[in-house]
Amino acid sequence: MRALRALLAAVLVGLLPTACGEANAFPEDTTMARIKARGILTVGIKFDQPIFGYKDPASGRITGFDAEMARLVAKDLTGSERNIRFVETVSSKREDFIEQGVVDLVIATYSITPTRAKRVTFTEPYYYAGQDLLVRVGDSTINQVADLKGKTVCTARGSTSVDRLETTVPGIHLTVVDAYSICVPALIAGRVDAVSTDDTILLGLYAQHPDTLRLVGKPFAREPYGMGMRKQDTAFRDYLNGLIARWLCNGEWDRAYMATVGVSGATSESAKPAPPRANC
Numbered sequence: 001m002r003a004l005r006a007l008l009a010a011v012l013v014g015l016l017p018t019a020c021g022e023a024n025a026f027p028e029d030t031t032m033a034r035i036k037a038r039g040i041l042t043v044g045i046k047f048d049q050p051i052f053g054y055k056d057p058a059s060g061r062i063t064g065f066d067a068e069m070a071r072l073v074a075k076d077l078t079g080s081e082r083n084i085r086f087v088e089t090v091s092s093k094r095e096d097f098i099e100q101g102v103v104d105l106v107i108a109t110y111s112i113t114p115t116r117a118k119r120v121t122f123t124e125p126y127y128y129a130g131q132d133l134l135v136r137v138g139d140s141t142i143n144q145v146a147d148l149k150g151k152t153v154c155t156a157r158g159s160t161s162v163d164r165l166e167t168t169v170p171g172i173h174l175t176v177v178d179a180y181s182i183c184v185p186a187l188i189a190g191r192v193d194a195v196s197t198d199d200t201i202l203l204g205l206y207a208q209h210p211d212t213l214r215l216v217g218k219p220f221a222r223e224p225y226g227m228g229m230r231k232q233d234t235a236f237r238d239y240l241n242g243l244i245a246r247w248l249c250n251g252e253w254d255r256a257y258m259a260t261v262g263v264s265g266a267t268s269e270s271a272k273p274a275p276p277r278a279n280c
Helices: 002-013 031-038 065-078 091-099 160-168 180-189 197-210 234-250 250-259
Strands: 043-047 051-055 084-088 121-122 127-134 150-156 173-177 192-199 211-216 222-225 229-231
Touching: 031 065, 031 234, 043 091, 051 091, 051 127, 051 180, 065 084, 065 222, 065 234, 084 192, 091 121, 121 234, 127 160, 150 160, 150 197, 160 173, 160 192, 173 180, 180 192, 180 197, 180 211, 192 197, 197 211, 211 229, 211 250, 234 250
Parallel strands: 043 084, 150 173, 150 192
Antiparallel strands: 121 229, 127 192, 127 211, 127 222
């Protein structure tokens, strides 16, 4: 009888899912196994986008929704959300950093597009944003995207905003820079008439200058954000898709949202992807 009980116990242990900290949790030669063996997840993220990816100048801590998503990945892979290294990754460098192996993945308000998908692999969307406009409080001439005709608008190099603005508004004058943090001083000083990018990014910039700037609040496009990784790394993609589906169901996504984007008063109705029913 004791021998039978011992045998049953061994079988049950073998059927239990492997914990995050145990050996052989992932197949050999996968990105997940390499990260786990290394003990550190390296993530490309923005440092200048409050609410999504922002480096606090006083503490050095990276905060925002993208940072919270990255910490959840680190926790699942390594057992602790502290086992993470953030690398500043501006829009124009995202594909390069992935291809060169500078980072394991990029979580940086990274819109999924066919052009980018030729160089990197994306997860399913973990967030939906809409392109909007940020203007000066005293400027009543810009209240929708059509009002940008003949205006000078600042946006970031390597973003989807550049092509969309040129296509949507004939006669627009674009000032293209490396980071949105460069656009804000130019807008306040009157060197440009507006800043245009995803509303999530603009919301964070507006929060820093609520008495000086105004968010128009009329999005004219929908942007799906995905996590980007090495091209054709389907195992890593499938693993991350499983995590995203789990967070959408178990409340982790909602907790991350309320701790970051939700602080601004924004609601998640249009931002939250629909979770796969099979995972809930």
